[in-house]
Amino acid sequence: MSALRKPGRFKVAVLVLASVLAVLAALVWFLNTRGEVDVINASMPAAPADQTLVERGAYLARAGNCAGCHTARGGEAYAGGLGIGTPFGTVFTSNLTPDKATGIGDWTPAHFWRAMHNGRSKDGRLLYPAFPYTSYTKVTREDSDAIYAFLQSQPAVVQPNREHGVGFPYNSQAALAVWRALYFRPGTFQPTDSRNAEWNRGAYLVQGLGHCAACHSARNALGATTTGLGLAGGLIPMQNWYAPSLASPDEAGVGHWSRAEVVSLLKTGVSPRASVTGPMAEVVLRSTQYLNDADLDAMAQYLQALPGMRSETDEPDNASVAARVPTTTLPPKSGTQPPGAGEGSVGGKLYAQHCAQCHGDNGQGVPNAYPALAGNRAVTMANSANLVQIVLNGGYAPATAGNPRPFGMPPFVLVLNDQEVATLLTYVRQSWGNRAEAVTQFEVHHVKTGSSSQR
Amino acid sequence: MSLPGLLLAAAAAFTAPAALAAPFEDTIAQRTMACTACHGPQGRAAPDGYYPRLAGKPVGYLYNQLLNFRDGRRHYGLMTQLLDPLSDAYLMEIAQYFSALEVPYPAPLPAGSAELVRRGRELVMNGNPAQKLPACVQCHGQAMTGVAPNIPGLLGLPRDYLNAQLGAWRDGQRRAHAPDCMADVIKRLSSDDINAIGTWLAAQPLPADTHPAATLPAPAPGYVNLPCGSAPLAGQAKAGTTAAPGGTR
Numbered sequence: 001m002s003a004l005r006k007p008g009r010f011k012v013a014v015l016v017l018a019s020v021l022a023v024l025a026a027l028v029w030f031l032n033t034r035g036e037v038d039v040i041n042a043s044m045p046a047a048p049a050d051q052t053l054v055e056r057g058a059y060l061a062r063a064g065n066c067a068g069c070h071t072a073r074g075g076e077a078y079a080g081g082l083g084i085g086t087p088f089g090t091v092f093t094s095n096l097t098p099d100k101a102t103g104i105g106d107w108t109p110a111h112f113w114r115a116m117h118n119g120r121s122k123d124g125r126l127l128y129p130a131f132p133y134t135s136y137t138k139v140t141r142e143d144s145d146a147i148y149a150f151l152q153s154q155p156a157v158v159q160p161n162r163e164h165g166v167g168f169p170y171n172s173q174a175a176l177a178v179w180r181a182l183y184f185r186p187g188t189f190q191p192t193d194s195r196n197a198e199w200n201r202g203a204y205l206v207q208g209l210g211h212c213a214a215c216h217s218a219r220n221a222l223g224a225t226t227t228g229l230g231l232a233g234g235l236i237p238m239q240n241w242y243a244p245s246l247a248s249p250d251e252a253g254v255g256h257w258s259r260a261e262v263v264s265l266l267k268t269g270v271s272p273r274a275s276v277t278g279p280m281a282e283v284v285l286r287s288t289q290y291l292n293d294a295d296l297d298a299m300a301q302y303l304q305a306l307p308g309m310r311s312e313t314d315e316p317d318n319a320s321v322a323a324r325v326p327t328t329t330l331p332p333k334s335g336t337q338p339p340g341a342g343e344g345s346v347g348g349k350l351y352a353q354h355c356a357q358c359h360g361d362n363g364q365g366v367p368n369a370y371p372a373l374a375g376n377r378a379v380t381m382a383n384s385a386n387l388v389q390i391v392l393n394g395g396y397a398p399a400t401a402g403n404p405r406p407f408g409m410p411p412f413v414l415v416l417n418d419q420e421v422a423t424l425l426t427y428v429r430q431s432w433g434n435r436a437e438a439v440t441q442f443e444v445h446h447v448k449t450g451s452s453s454q455r
Numbered sequence: 456m457s458l459p460g461l462l463l464a465a466a467a468a469f470t471a472p473a474a475l476a477a478p479f480e481d482t483i484a485q486r487t488m489a490c491t492a493c494h495g496p497q498g499r500a501a502p503d504g505y506y507p508r509l510a511g512k513p514v515g516y517l518y519n520q521l522l523n524f525r526d527g528r529r530h531y532g533l534m535t536q537l538l539d540p541l542s543d544a545y546l547m548e549i550a551q552y553f554s555a556l557e558v559p560y561p562a563p564l565p566a567g568s569a570e571l572v573r574r575g576r577e578l579v580m581n582g583n584p585a586q587k588l589p590a591c592v593q594c595h596g597q598a599m600t601g602v603a604p605n606i607p608g609l610l611g612l613p614r615d616y617l618n619a620q621l622g623a624w625r626d627g628q629r630r631a632h633a634p635d636c637m638a639d640v641i642k643r644l645s646s647d648d649i650n651a652i653g654t655w656l657a658a659q660p661l662p663a664d665t666h667p668a669a670t671l672p673a674p675a676p677g678y679v680n681l682p683c684g685s686a687p688l689a690g691q692a693k694a695g696t697t698a699a700p701g702g703t704r
Contacts, residue, residue: 073525073526073527074525074526074527074528269540277540281539281540282539282540285540285542358479358488366479369479369481369485370479393532393533393536393537394489394492394533394536394537395536395537395540396489396537396540396541397540398540398541399540399541399542399544399545404542404544404545405483405486405545405548406486406540406541406545407485407486407489408486408487408488408489408490408537409489410488410489410490410492410493411492411493411533411537413533414493414501414502414503
């Protein structure tokens with residue numbers, strides 16, 4: 001006789017399950033609405049915003065790089081329509097111009113603040129965290145109002161928002177609510193008393209409008225940044241670029257740089273020890289190059305003070321490169337030359353033919369033009385995705401006010417096959433004192449065929 | 456050096472763009488080596504298509520193409536990625552550099568059937584009044600070397616590349632700034648027309664003066680009024696739509 005044949009027990013089981021689900025649902029609802037901005041009594045501003053507020057909002061919108069996502073390729077500024085590729089489908093950005101029908105023309109400052117702070121739209125819908133309100137929640141009400149004033153001053157563009165390409169169950173409000181209950185805690189930035197004002201300003205910018213963690217932190221299987229690890233690096237979803245750790249001295253940690261070098265990198269895209277390329281070039285081009293020196297200084301101070309991990313090598317980057325014996329990952333067999341080592345190898349020949357004319361016979365580069373490869377952390381860091389991207393697709397540093405005519409690298413995807421790219425990169429990563437793992441043909445193929453964002 | 460290594464290096468040398476041995480210079484030529492690696496001095500055929508000649512093209516045309524790739528009116532991933540980090544002013548400088556380059560043209564390739572060539576010449580020189588199709592020379596210059604600053608010459612390009620671009624316009628894969636006059640023209644061409652035009656053009660030798668003409672030719676019989684759009688050149692005031700080629704509207 002099975003217990004299920006007794007109707008009483010079955011009913012109890014169903015009731016218990018229903019109660020548990022109800023409690024969980026209530027918990028999710030509570031976590032989603034706790035402390036949320038009240039928009040019941042929201043009203044439009046009494047008078048048009050003064051020019052100072054609009055200008056401050058324009059500056060802050062640059063800091064947050066709103067236009068970078070909310071402007072489609074070749075589209076009107078802030079009118080939305082750009083597809084952001086995520087592992088759950090494509091999310092299309094919304095129209096932020098003051099058009100009343102298709103933009104945010106009839107949003108009040110409170111509605112805008114609620115979107116920034118709580119990730120909820122004017123009509124009450126929960127927003128996809130592709131809009132990084134997980135970072136923007138730290139922005140103050142005053143700054144949000146300034147950005148609101150700036151956006152309301154932009155030309156209105158009639159452009160209906162595109163329907164998202166996110167499939168079930170990820171497109172349901174219930175799924176979003178659960179995600180937010182697990183991974184999102186709204187809250188304005190709280191200064192750390194033991195740190196000075198400059199550090200706190202830098203922290204506010206990096207953690208808030210800068211939303212650096214959106215790329216520079218790893219994401220779990222549900223797409224949430226695992227903030228416990230700080231800015232410890234992450235592969236940007238769908239784009240196959242790796243945003244390096246800002247804490248590790250082996251990747252992009254800047255603790256041992258001078259303050260001026262850090263500021264130069266963010267302001268101009270180039271600095272004595274590194275230059276930006278790929279997605280970070282866009283960040284500098286559209287956002288950080290417009291920040292004033294005080295704010296860049298503050299961000300530099302914050303970044304330089306990030307708790308770093310111990311270096312895996314004992315050499316700082318760009319150490320002097322007197323003639324060194326190249327290292328390999330395999331012990332050399334007698335009578336054979338180890339793969340990737342020595343100028344006479346296949347990798348050495350490829351380098352001499354394709355790379356040496358710009359990057360130098362010894363990987364020394366040309367100052368302010370072509371980065372040195374010897375002692376370059378971008379070359380030796382563990383994740384090789386960026387190296388593969390650069391060799392396959394080439395690239396320019398961003399044309400900023402401080403570096404308006406950058407030098408560029410051509411694509412090699414049609415000149416070198418996967419094995420040649422792997423051999424070449426292995427050579428570069430293991431020559432002139434560089435000590436890094438070999439690159440495999442599989443890694444090259446994976447980066448080449450990985451899907452990219454809609455942009 | 457082992458024999459397989461030697462053969463591999465030799466094969467790589469023949470398939471790769473020529474490596475320049477010149478020392479580093481702080482010039483625009485050095486900065487645009489990222490471009491000439493694929494486009495070569497005279498344009499180059501590649502596994503995935505043809506990279507057209509840049510030297511001597513009208514500056515406005517080159518500038519507009521750079522904007523088109525960046526803004527999604529033309530589609531080629533490598534171009535888009537290269538241009539994304541660059542500013543309008545820098546793209547203008549790059550366009551000016553290539554526009555001013557003087558590089559000889561290669562000899563034209565032999566043409567196809569006589570009928571195709573005859574038909575192509577007829578369409579290019581006289582258009583097709585029955586279809587209200589303007590002659591190509593109406594806009595691209597009597598010598599088909601283009602008109603400064605925005606209209607490209609069409610000589611010295613391979614037939615397959617010309618066919619592909621006209622085909623891309625017809626399929627909406629390539630667009631110009633609105634109003635897109637080429638899209639208008641293409642609607643009045645059949646596939647055979649396109650092939651005839653491409654065949655005839657590719658077979659034409661370059662005239663002694665390969666530079667773009669300074670002005671449009673005078674309107675001829677069969678003139679069709681066509682407004683054409685283009686982006687204002689960086690550093691100039693907003694231009695909007697240019698007047699219809701051949702005269703005022």
